[in-house]
Amino acid sequence: MFDIFKDSLYSAFIMIFSGDPELWGIVLLSLRCTFQACLLAALIGIPFALFMINRDFPGKRLLLTVFNSLMALPTVVVGLFLYVFISRRGIFGPLDLLYSPAAISIGQFILILPLVVMFAYSALHRLDRRYREAALTLGASAGQAALAVMREARFAMVATLCAAYGRGIAEVGVSMMLGGNIKGFTRTMTTAMALEYDKGEFTLALGLGVVLLLLSFLLNAGIGFFQGRAEA
Amino acid sequence: MRKTLFAALALTLALTISFAVAAIAAESIKMSTTTSTRDSGLLDYLLPEFTKDTGIEVLVLAKGTGAAIRDGIDGNVDVIFVHDPEREIQFVQDGWGTTRYEVMHNDFVLVGPAADPAGIKAEKDVYHALRLIAEKRSPFISRGDDSGTHAKELSLWKNSGLPMLKTEQALKSGGKERKVTFEMPQGDWYKSIGQGMGKTLIMAEEMNGYALADRGTFIQQKFGKTPPTSLEILVEGDKGLFNPYGVIPVNPAKYPSVKIKEATQFADWLVSERGQQIIARYQLQGKQLFFPDAIPDAK
Numbered sequence: 286m287f288d289i290f291k292d293s294l295y296s297a298f299i300m301i302f303s304g305d306p307e308l309w310g311i312v313l314l315s316l317r318c319t320f321q322a323c324l325l326a327a328l329i330g331i332p333f334a335l336f337m338i339n340r341d342f343p344g345k346r347l348l349l350t351v352f353n354s355l356m357a358l359p360t361v362v363v364g365l366f367l368y369v370f371i372s373r374r375g376i377f378g379p380l381d382l383l384y385s386p387a388a389i390s391i392g393q394f395i396l397i398l399p400l401v402v403m404f405a406y407s408a409l410h411r412l413d414r415r416y417r418e419a420a421l422t423l424g425a426s427a428g429q430a431a432l433a434v435m436r437e438a439r440f441a442m443v444a445t446l447c448a449a450y451g452r453g454i455a456e457v458g459v460s461m462m463l464g465g466n467i468k469g470f471t472r473t474m475t476t477a478m479a480l481e482y483d484k485g486e487f488t489l490a491l492g493l494g495v496v497l498l499l500l501s502f503l504l505n506a507g508i509g510f511f512q513g514r515a516e517a
Numbered sequence: 518m519r520k521t522l523f524a525a526l527a528l529t530l531a532l533t534i535s536f537a538v539a540a541i542a543a544e545s546i547k548m549s550t551t552t553s554t555r556d557s558g559l560l561d562y563l564l565p566e567f568t569k570d571t572g573i574e575v576l577v578l579a580k581g582t583g584a585a586i587r588d589g590i591d592g593n594v595d596v597i598f599v600h601d602p603e604r605e606i607q608f609v610q611d612g613w614g615t616t617r618y619e620v621m622h623n624d625f626v627l628v629g630p631a632a633d634p635a636g637i638k639a640e641k642d643v644y645h646a647l648r649l650i651a652e653k654r655s656p657f658i659s660r661g662d663d664s665g666t667h668a669k670e671l672s673l674w675k676n677s678g679l680p681m682l683k684t685e686q687a688l689k690s691g692g693k694e695r696k697v698t699f700e701m702p703q704g705d706w707y708k709s710i711g712q713g714m715g716k717t718l719i720m721a722e723e724m725n726g727y728a729l730a731d732r733g734t735f736i737q738q739k740f741g742k743t744p745p746t747s748l749e750i751l752v753e754g755d756k757g758l759f760n761p762y763g764v765i766p767v768n769p770a771k772y773p774s775v776k777i778k779e780a781t782q783f784a785d786w787l788v789s790e791r792g793q794q795i796i797a798r799y800q801l802q803g804k805q806l807f808f809p810d811a812i813p814d815a816k
Contacts, residue, residue, distance in 0.1 A: 288744075373772055373774065374591050378592070379774070381774065384578060384594075466578070467576045482716070483552075483715045484556055484715045484737075486742055
């Protein structure tokens with residue numbers, strides 16, 4: 286039993302360092318899909334968090350609770366719901382999204398949006414409210430005041446996005462159900478690993494596993510670093 | 518800061534468009550098929566030849582036959598390539614597919630541990646072998662995933678004359694609800710795991726149990742990987758173990774988005790002399806796996 290592990294791990298390292306095109310193709314696709322999802326989540330989630338910090342409106346508490354619980358959204362639920370929408374029979378069927386990399390990005394975007402909103406919200410919450418007020422008193426427009434706050438919170442935002450990226454890149458439900466694990470087209474790190482395990486081939490799976498582990502280590506180091514900067 | 522925001526927006530747009538373009542640029546069709554055609558390596562051998570001949574790329578989604586047919590019914594793919602004749606004929610009759618092309622067949626084998634606790638080795642009658650397994654209450658691992666192999670296995674159990682457990686389940690298919698009765702053997706020795714063929718064999722090995730496998734996947738597990746599975750073929754050759762594959766283009770009358778020209782081209786190519794020869798020529802570990810049905814003597 287130990288030999289399987291040792292041999293596979295050895296071949297896996299050879300695959301990684303020899304620049305195996307299949308392995309790196311899969312890695313790049315995963316990175317790209319999650320990058321798009323993160324970018325979209327940042328563009329929508331962070332302004333939304335900013336809006337919630339600055340405005341009080343009825344139902345805000347409830348909204349926060351909803352977002353908070355959505356952070357634990359199971360990936361297969363997102364996959365299933367989105368499937369119903371973008372399947373050819375669904376409302377968005379004509380867009381021809383199902384089984385494409387774009388579908389993976391959209392699914393991951395929905396998955397990580399609550400996380401981005403909540404993390405950004407709590408980071409902004411910790412930030413002194415007087416930043417905004419001071420900027421406004423000094424004659425800044427609302428937009429300029431928002432920029433001033435964001436500049437102050439930039440490290441916390443990067444840490445937020447690192448955490449979101451980590452959740453996106455590691456999920457398997459959305460990628461499998463919406464991407465379909467098509468070789469060379471929608472096969473991501475996690476779906477490839479599931480497939481190789483299913484076939485009883487552990488080399489590629491372990492190779493991808495090592496890359497994924499390194500990535501999450503880097504992301505967590507990033508989170509720690511930027512959180513440190515944010516609090517300094 | 519505003520510039521950065523614009524740059525980020527532009528970047529998202531560019532990336533999205535680049536994806537869209539990449540998807541459209543190459544002429545391609547989507548095909549849902551069973552895991553057995555992929556895991557046996559046939560598609561890796563067959564599809565590049567088709568692409569070479571026609572310039573059409575085939576994007577493969579490998580699932581259980583049930584899920585593959587479902588993809589066809591939902592119009593999410595252009596063509597399906599599966600092995601469950603009864604449901605395939607139903608699929609065409611219900612108007613979801615245009616025509617069913619008989620492409621090829623291979624066969625199923627009953628596999629189990631070399632020690633063979635139920636004593637079924639070299640049994641000629643597959644039904645008798647199944648009765649022996651049930652009698653000895655040896656673990657039997659079932660795909661349980663509504664795949665073609667699963668359907669085949671259930672029909673074998675049913676024909677073996679053993680008492681079956683009936684369960685009813687409501688399924689939604691084609692927009693209308695229908696009741697489906699599953700019949701499976703009784704007892705805790707029968708384990709329905711809802712996984713692919715490879716995983717089923719791994720579990721059978723770990724649990725010292727028996728399983729029904731398509732020959733292709735089994736040869737792959739036995740001779741194509743290290744370490745090989747310790748399971749052995751115990752029963753083979755019974756007529757009941759025959760396993761035919763069909764290909765069906767999805768009906769464009771139901772879904773105008775179906776690339777019917779290319780899908781039909783693919784089906785026609787599979788049953789053409791060239792396609793049939795390539796199928797006959799494909800070998801795994803020195804063994805012919807699939808036998809052409811459209812032109813049986815293609816070489």
